[in-house]
Amino acid sequence: MSGDPLQDVVVTTKLDKVLGWARKYSLFQYPFVTACCGMEFMAVSGSHYDTDRFGAALPRFSPRQADLLMVVGTITHKQAPILKRVYDQMCDPKWVVAFGVCAPSGGFYQNYGSVPGIDCFLPVDMYIPGCPPRPETVIDALIKLQDRIQNERQAIV
Amino acid sequence: MEVSQLHTQLSAALGDKVLGREELTDREATVLAPSAWAEGVKLLVGLGFDVMIELGGADYSNYPEPKAAPLCVSAHFYSTASNARAWIKAYLPLEGAEIESLVPQFAAANWYERECYDMFGVQFKNHPYLKRLLLYDEFVGHPLRKDYPIMKSQPLIPMRSAVDYEAVAMKRRAEEGKA
Numbered sequence: 001m002s003g004d005p006l007q008d009v010v011v012t013t014k015l016d017k018v019l020g021w022a023r024k025y026s027l028f029q030y031p032f033v034t035a036c037c038g039m040e041f042m043a044v045s046g047s048h049y050d051t052d053r054f055g056a057a058l059p060r061f062s063p064r065q066a067d068l069l070m071v072v073g074t075i076t077h078k079q080a081p082i083l084k085r086v087y088d089q090m091c092d093p094k095w096v097v098a099f100g101v102c103a104p105s106g107g108f109y110q111n112y113g114s115v116p117g118i119d120c121f122l123p124v125d126m127y128i129p130g131c132p133p134r135p136e137t138v139i140d141a142l143i144k145l146q147d148r149i150q151n152e153r154q155a156i157v
Numbered sequence: 158m159e160v161s162q163l164h165t166q167l168s169a170a171l172g173d174k175v176l177g178r179e180e181l182t183d184r185e186a187t188v189l190a191p192s193a194w195a196e197g198v199k200l201l202v203g204l205g206f207d208v209m210i211e212l213g214g215a216d217y218s219n220y221p222e223p224k225a226a227p228l229c230v231s232a233h234f235y236s237t238a239s240n241a242r243a244w245i246k247a248y249l250p251l252e253g254a255e256i257e258s259l260v261p262q263f264a265a266a267n268w269y270e271r272e273c274y275d276m277f278g279v280q281f282k283n284h285p286y287l288k289r290l291l292l293y294d295e296f297v298g299h300p301l302r303k304d305y306p307i308m309k310s311q312p313l314i315p316m317r318s319a320v321d322y323e324a325v326a327m328k329r330r331a332e333e334g335k336a
Contacts, residue, residue, distance in 0.1 A: 078293045081313050112300040112310055113292070120316040 019154035023067075023093065024146040025055035030066035030090065032083060035073025037100035040132035049135045054142050063089040068145075071122075074102035075115045087122055093155050095145060098124045099138070101131040163187070163204070163243055170200050179246065186231065186244035194247050195257035198232070202262055206234035206243050212259065212269035214277040218251070218303040226250045228302075230279060232259070232266075249279060251302070258284040276301040 031041060044051065051057045060066040063086045075083055087096065098104040098118055104127040106116035118124060125148065128141045164187050168175045174193035179186045189197045210233040218227040226248040234243045247256060258281040259266035270281040271290035278299035281287055289296065295313060298305050 077310055077312050078291075080316075084314055110308070112305065115310075115312075115316070120312075120318075121314055 016152075016154045017150070019156075020150040020152065023154070024149040027054075027056035027068045027095075027142075027146075028058060028060050028066045029056055029068040029070050030061070030063050030086070031059050031070045031072055032086060033070075033072040034075060034079060035100075035102060037072045037102070037132040040135070041070065041072045041099065041138075044135040044138045049139065051139065051142060054139070054146060056142055063087070064091065066090055067094045069094065069096045069122075070099055071096065071103040071118050072099040074107065074109060075118050076113050077115060078113075080115050080121060083118065084121055095125045095149070096122050097126045097128060097141065097145065099128045100133060101129065104129070107131070161185070163241070166204065167197060167200060171197060176248075181244070184242070184244060186246045188246045188248070191247045191249055191256050194230075194245075195259065195262075197245055198234075198259055198262050201234050201243055201245070205236045205238045206241070207237055208235040209233075209259070209263035209265040209269075210235050210242075212266055212273065214273040214279060214301070216251075216277060216301060216303045217248075224248075228254050228277060228279060230256055230273065251304070253280075254278060255280040255282060257282050258287075260284055275299070278302065 031038075031045075033041060043049065045057065045059065056068065063069070067090065069087055069090060071083065087094075096118075101107040102109065102114070103118050104124070106114050110116065115121070126141050126145045128137055130137050133141075164175075164178050164185065167187050167189075171189070171193050174190040174196075176188040176190055179188060187197075212230070212232040215229040215231070216227055217224065217229055228249040228251055229246055230249065231244065231246040234245075235241070236243075249256060254277070256279060258270055260270065260281075261283070267285070268290055270279075270284055271286070271288060273279050274281060274284075274287055275289040275291055276299055288294075292300070293313065296311055
């Protein structure tokens with residue numbers, strides 16, 4: 001027993017750390033699914049791979065209730081304004097994940113129709129490679145994203 | 158019905174409006190003059206071709222050599238009674254490409270023709286609703302034509318340009334060469 005009577009009852013930390021800890025385990029994702037990657041996304045968000053372990057299981061079907069935008073699939077120039085609007089409707093703090101090959105880079109659709117990566121108009125926090133990505137890759141990205149949320153400067157909103 | 162028979166019947170009915178026949182890998186197509194397009198399809202309907210399988214376009218501007226009427230519209234029909242298939246084609250010029258719509262004969266032609274208009278700029282006369290099917294209204298031009306720049310995109314919202322990885326790699330190689 002040390003001399004400090006508060007040692008066993010009080011934990012000191014920083015506000016950023018506490019908020020990060022709280023935020024990283026309650027990700028509400030909005031799946032913006034446009035293409036074949038959606039099948040893999042369904043697999044990973046089901047019970048078998050259990051993303052609830054990371055507090056990221058519940059998909060919200062309104063962007064106003066979500067803070068994690070999962071862009072799953074090819075984004076065309078026709079679709080881009082819609083995706084931008086969905087992103088703008090989400091409340092801060094919010095994060096964006098580009099899922100697959102087409103969302104991060106346009107994939108092999110290098111032509112008149114598709115956007116060569118959603119980072120052309122959105123800030124992307126995490127890229128998940130693969131065509132489509134393995135569920136393990138998605139879970140790995142989720143953990144990395146949580147790590148990032150834990151350690152980032154937290155916006156007080 | 159044999160395809161060669163079909164060709165003969167179309168030639169007999171349309172005379173010199175049948176421009177020829179084209180060998181495809183495992184079938185033959187009858188080439189019609191654009192003015193005989195709707196008439197030829199009416200004949201096919203009379204011969205029992207009751208299903209429209211497909212209608213599509215192609216731009217043969219530089220293949221195999223430059224030509225005056227490079228824009229090909231092709232259609233594919235099927236007869237449920239005789240289990241036969243028919244392919245017809247017509248070639249149009251790039252400027253003022255215009256052909257009769259097949260919607261009066263086949264409702265299935267509606268979206269095919271809209272797609273063909275969208276991608277190749279073929280005007281289908283008497284189409285009930287000739288509007289772009291896949292691209293947005295703000296899009297200028299017809300992207301599957303060979304004279305459309307292959308990398309040209311028309312964003313609707315402001316975007317930073319995509320990274321030209323080829324240029325980045327070349328610059329890096331040049332710098333490494335200097336060092």
